[in-house]
Amino acid sequence: MKNKQAFKGLAALAGGLAVSALMAGTALAQPAVIYDLGGKFDKSFNESSFEGATMWAEETGEAFLELEIQNDAQREQAIRRFASQGANPVVMAGFSWGTALGTVAAEFPETNFVIIDGVVDLPNVQSILFDEHTGSFLVGVLAAMTSESNVIGFVGGMDIPLIHKFYCGYAQGAKAVNADITVIESYTGTTPAAWNDPVTAGELARAASDAGADVVFAAAGGSGMGVLQMMADLGKYSIGVDANQNYMHPGSVLTSMLKRVDVAVYNSFMNAGDADTFTPGITVIGLSEEGVGYALDEHNEALLTDEMIEAAEDYKARIIAGEVEVHDYTTDSTCPV
Amino acid sequence: MDLNFLISMLDATLRLSTPLLLACLAGLYSERAGVFDIGLEGKMLMAAFAAAATAAVTGSAWAGLFVGMSVSVLTALLQGAAAISLKGNQLIAGVAINMLAAGLTTFLGQQWFRQGGRTPPVSGDARFSSIQLPFAAELRNVPVVGEIYSVIISGHSILVYVAFLMVPLTAWILFRTRFGLRLRAVGENPKAVDTAGISVRRLRYQAVLITGLLCGMAGAYFSIAQGAGFGNNMTAGKGFIALAALIFAKWRPVAAMFTCLLFGFLDALQIRLQSTPLPVLSDVPVQLIQALPYILTVVLLAGFIGKAVGPKAGGVPYTKER
Numbered sequence: 318m319k320n321k322q323a324f325k326g327l328a329a330l331a332g333g334l335a336v337s338a339l340m341a342g343t344a345l346a347q348p349a350v351i352y353d354l355g356g357k358f359d360k361s362f363n364e365s366s367f368e369g370a371t372m373w374a375e376e377t378g379e380a381f382l383e384l385e386i387q388n389d390a391q392r393e394q395a396i397r398r399f400a401s402q403g404a405n406p407v408v409m410a411g412f413s414w415g416t417a418l419g420t421v422a423a424e425f426p427e428t429n430f431v432i433i434d435g436v437v438d439l440p441n442v443q444s445i446l447f448d449e450h451t452g453s454f455l456v457g458v459l460a461a462m463t464s465e466s467n468v469i470g471f472v473g474g475m476d477i478p479l480i481h482k483f484y485c486g487y488a489q490g491a492k493a494v495n496a497d498i499t500v501i502e503s504y505t506g507t508t509p510a511a512w513n514d515p516v517t518a519g520e521l522a523r524a525a526s527d528a529g530a531d532v533v534f535a536a537a538g539g540s541g542m543g544v545l546q547m548m549a550d551l552g553k554y555s556i557g558v559d560a561n562q563n564y565m566h567p568g569s570v571l572t573s574m575l576k577r578v579d580v581a582v583y584n585s586f587m588n589a590g591d592a593d594t595f596t597p598g599i600t601v602i603g604l605s606e607e608g609v610g611y612a613l614d615e616h617n618e619a620l621l622t623d624e625m626i627e628a629a630e631d632y633k634a635r636i637i638a639g640e641v642e643v644h645d646y647t648t649d650s651t652c653p654v
Numbered sequence: 655m656d657l658n659f660l661i662s663m664l665d666a667t668l669r670l671s672t673p674l675l676l677a678c679l680a681g682l683y684s685e686r687a688g689v690f691d692i693g694l695e696g697k698m699l700m701a702a703f704a705a706a707a708t709a710a711v712t713g714s715a716w717a718g719l720f721v722g723m724s725v726s727v728l729t730a731l732l733q734g735a736a737a738i739s740l741k742g743n744q745l746i747a748g749v750a751i752n753m754l755a756a757g758l759t760t761f762l763g764q765q766w767f768r769q770g771g772r773t774p775p776v777s778g779d780a781r782f783s784s785i786q787l788p789f790a791a792e793l794r795n796v797p798v799v800g801e802i803y804s805v806i807i808s809g810h811s812i813l814v815y816v817a818f819l820m821v822p823l824t825a826w827i828l829f830r831t832r833f834g835l836r837l838r839a840v841g842e843n844p845k846a847v848d849t850a851g852i853s854v855r856r857l858r859y860q861a862v863l864i865t866g867l868l869c870g871m872a873g874a875y876f877s878i879a880q881g882a883g884f885g886n887n888m889t890a891g892k893g894f895i896a897l898a899a900l901i902f903a904k905w906r907p908v909a910a911m912f913t914c915l916l917f918g919f920l921d922a923l924q925i926r927l928q929s930t931p932l933p934v935l936s937d938v939p940v941q942l943i944q945a946l947p948y949i950l951t952v953v954l955l956a957g958f959i960g961k962a963v964g965p966k967a968g969g970v971p972y973t974k975e976r
Binding site: 361364470501502504510516520523525530565 | 659666669670
């Protein structure tokens, strides 16, 4: 008798599982976004992911799941938790997610995953990359047209190929409008501490300024604040990165090289949950998708003349049309300029 | 290499060596009293955060400095309680402080300001601006001497001058006062000090307190003088370079100043080399120059440039009777 009851209970449980599995497979699955270290409100990368997700929620009236991880060890656990809950798609932003996602995505072949800024080669993973070099090209054009000293600077964060990609695009853009311009290239450091060292980054900006630079582009994560601050202190110009940082020092931040992580998250939430619209493999978003670009708002409209905006828009159109080729540093680890 | 380049580099050297010097002198007091301190980094980080948070909220750099130094002193006392009263392992107490500082500052920053652990940027009166020394503007056009005075020496924040004034003061306290004599004795032979009827614990706590004050100044310098606002882990290992400088200087104040100036100069050099090519030097990878302070310290410890022997009783908690 007891056995029979137990059997019944098991059957009911199995039935329940089947129903919930069915539900997970249909439109009821909630999308999830996991933020990288740095946190949801970092005024940059992660906050941008959050904004994209919020935009989706406001438009569809549905809710999404989210999680902020506190350390590297939580990566696998976080992805696995959402996948086993039946969240679909699971979206994460940051190149550091690669290894953890590679492991977990293989365990959950029915769940769709999206990684931004990294590549995981599995049939249920979409890898979204940005054309940082073309966006940097445009801010390079603006920097060169602003510069009166004929010298501009670049302060990178950690010395890695992705940041060289920013530099290389920037230098190409600057040389395209002024072949004689000098571009000073510097990096904050060679360890991850270089993303959070505003003091050294500020000194690098000052060194570039002492060497004549009057515009400095900071592609250095949290260290970039030091560059923006230093250039504002010196009464010169800086260029922000990732999110729109124009508001930080109005009148000194010339523009920001936007990387629209929010657009990537929004699109993933819209499309990646459904097998019909999910596109596994590598997706590159660039100028034509408005994935990268330069920021123009009330804080910098006085700094950018019509002539400069015209030039930037002209280059943008020509890059999209394929008339101007911007070299991508990460393809062969060299920069032509 | 023209004169302007040299002058701007020496100017940067002073700015970059100031936090090292403050932290190095901080470590000197503590270690001379027999308490090893690898928690300099953590105390600076705590102070940097407290100073920036206070300055951002109150709009006063002085309030920031005061709170930063207070927080650093409290942290130092916590470390002291573990290492002196409870006779814990001094190195582990220091490591714990570093970990606590890294986690706590980011956590509180995120809870209070919701900016990923950063504080809002500080500006105006919330930040120590550079002060022009008298006659700096008038002397600017005098060749060499005037330029050195007006560009290199003048135009730093007040903390830079305080840091360099601390050098003769420390030397005087350490070698010319009764307190200094006892402090050194307690680091070499605490038993003798105890026999003379002087409290070892009290002296060590006093030393740790001064360490806290100086670390607090160094931390505040990071976030509200040199920088403008706190960022996660913004001290970026400077506490460890200061420790290396302390060993390199063989625990002596004036030597500590020159070592910190040398390390600051190397930092300024690698920063400048990235933007200005120089003959010969530009062929050297900047990473090598960045690593030089550590390499020099290791070479010193290996016994190639003299010998660095720390205070004899360093690292050993004092037990009155077994």
